[in-house]
Amino acid sequence: SQQGEEDPQALSIQEGENATMNCSYKTSINNLQWYRQNSGRGLVHLILIRSNEREKHSGRLRVTLDTSKKSSSLLITASRAADTASYFCATKDNNDMRFGAGTRLTVKP
């Protein structure tokens, strides 16, 4: 079963705009991760946020976590065409990692 659910399923923006993707999950977690997947390729780890953190930054990425609402958001600022990809949140379910269905981001030049 999927642990996370991303929203929206697809997002299309212009280069330079910000992109926000949301993830909701069902059970208590100790950390949440975001991954990126270019079309037809493997996933690449972007950032991990622990349950005792509310916000984390990495370059143009900003991740927030609200454990009371069981939700996280990924913000990509000043988007570029190269940011076009699918983005997934992932959480640990007992001993294995579970992924949501992803948000497909398209950044138009």
Added chain:
Amino acid sequence: DGGITQSPKYLFRKEGQNVTLSCEQNLNHDAMYWYRQDPGQGLRLIYYSQIVNDFQKGDIAEGYSVSREKKESFPLTVTSAQKNPTAFYLCASSIWTGGVSGANVLTFGAGSRLTVL
């Protein structure tokens, strides 16, 4: 360079055939995973292994088999019992941090695309 290698990148199978997808890592990671991805969908866990000679079923293990004889290798066999095997298969590995408090950051291979003719 350390990494995780999947082969072949593309594979075609006739109905009734078993095929094996290779996954090799030189990251010295304890844990390895196999996921299946269907077009426009997320990842579904097939099998994972925390340690050599041990593995656990994921959500969709039926019709698949794995082995973990070496730390570096975690091959996946798609058997004829898998009724709809056409999909993109992703292998991943991580340092094993057991229990719910651990943070398993996964490193993925480039994937293998299996098509049934």
